[in-house]
Amino acid sequence: MAIAEVVIVPLGTGSTSLSDYVAACEDVLKKEKDVRYQLTPMGTVIEGDLHKIIDTVMKMHEVPFERGAMRVSTTIRIDDKRDKEATMEQKVISVLQKQER
Amino acid sequence: MAIAEVVIVPLGTGSTSLSDYVAACEDVLKKEKDVRYQLTPMGTVIEGDLHKIIDTVMKMHEVPFERGAMRVSTTIRIDDKRDKEATMEQKVISVLQKQER
Amino acid sequence: MAIAEVVIVPLGTGSTSLSDYVAACEDVLKKEKDVRYQLTPMGTVIEGDLHKIIDTVMKMHEVPFERGAMRVSTTIRIDDKRDKEATMEQKVISVLQKQER
Amino acid sequence: MAIAEVVIVPLGTGSTSLSDYVAACEDVLKKEKDVRYQLTPMGTVIEGDLHKIIDTVMKMHEVPFERGAMRVSTTIRIDDKRDKEATMEQKVISVLQKQER
DSSP states (O other): OEEEEEEEEEESOSOSOOHHHHHHHHHHHHHOSSOEEEEETTEEEEEEOHHHHHHHHHHHHHHHHHTTOSEEEEEEEEEEEOSSOOOHHHHHHHHHHHHHO | OEEEEEEEEEESOSOSOOHHHHHHHHHHHHHOSSOEEEEETTEEEEEEOHHHHHHHHHHHHHHHHHTTOSEEEEEEEEEEEOSSOOOHHHHHHHHHHHHHO | OEEEEEEEEEESOSOSOOHHHHHHHHHHHHHOSSOEEEEETTEEEEEEOHHHHHHHHHHHHHHHHHTTOSEEEEEEEEEEEOSSOOOHHHHHHHHHHHHHO | OEEEEEEEEEESOSOSOOHHHHHHHHHHHHHOSSOEEEEETTEEEEEEOHHHHHHHHHHHHHHHHHTTOSEEEEEEEEEEEOSSOOOHHHHHHHHHHHHHO
16 A cells, blocks of 8 residues: 555646646546545645556546646655555654654 | 645655654744645645745755754745635635535 | 656665665666666656556666665656657757757 | 756646746756756756755746746755765766666
8 A cells, every 4th residue: 555646737728727627637536446535735645555546647647638738747756655554644643643742 | 925845855764754754844834933834644735925935944954954864855846826826725625616516 | 658757765774875776776767668768866757658657667666675675755757748749858959949049 | 065856837828838938947047156957858957055056946936927927836856965965967877887787
């Protein structure tokens, strides 16, 4: 299991608003049963099997093209920790607990 | 006003756990009165004046060195939208509203 | 055809030097016949079919684990331009030509 | 001394071509005497004092706005190694030497 952040940005669309594209990309995630995800102000965090995450991101990457974009910049940042697994929530809690001390 | 995501990673520390470093970096943010921030599973989102954000990130970047790290990788991704300002929360809400339709 | 930048960083290895890992990751690239690549001071740029690039990056991502790392951070930034293809070299030349004017 | 990669992307400009903007950002770098830089197919690598790099990137970040863009996404990835300094060229050579073995 891995955690990844994905940021998908259509370029040259003529509008500074990207939320329509982001919402359509999220629709792909909604249909995936094997990954969990969380929308943040700067991207989408996905948790699941690494190859399942990559397959899902590749589907999301096609969405802006299907909506007319001709250039898409997609960034996937993978955090793959194999000694001790941590969920998205555990990663945040782990930091917050250390701050409380 | 801008929104940025910052990811600070010490390299060569001998431990796969980074939460101690992240917690110490967050302590810098706690003391800053002029920026708002939000911890995510893959980084920290900061909202405020762009130059204030950058100053704060530069302080955060020093934290792992103060704790003994000899190499630090810091990534700052800035989203600077000047036609219509949006808070961290508004960016997420804007996507969620479009998904409901 | 797409162009991508990949950055693979093992965490918690105890050494600030990453060049052994990077060299081993590049060895994967050397064996791939269908992608072209270029090493930069901050990552590796790969050019080829998008799915071939992703498959190659997934192989590279395993290399630090095979060498003992227990946590790997891999970032893939894809530039997928479908109106007019450009090679790695053409992208740089295009900027340089505009600077000369 | 640090090495950083900067990627500056104007959003909503209506054209998928970014080379005009990149060339104008590079013009800022040309005028800076205290940093060295190298254009790659996926960004610009800058070498110099960390604070000088950040000041320079902040100037580059303004360029697309001066040319009419209303939203700019700027990513700065800093590699700050304080045990043993390495130039941009040394980082690449270090990997190539290990591949030859």
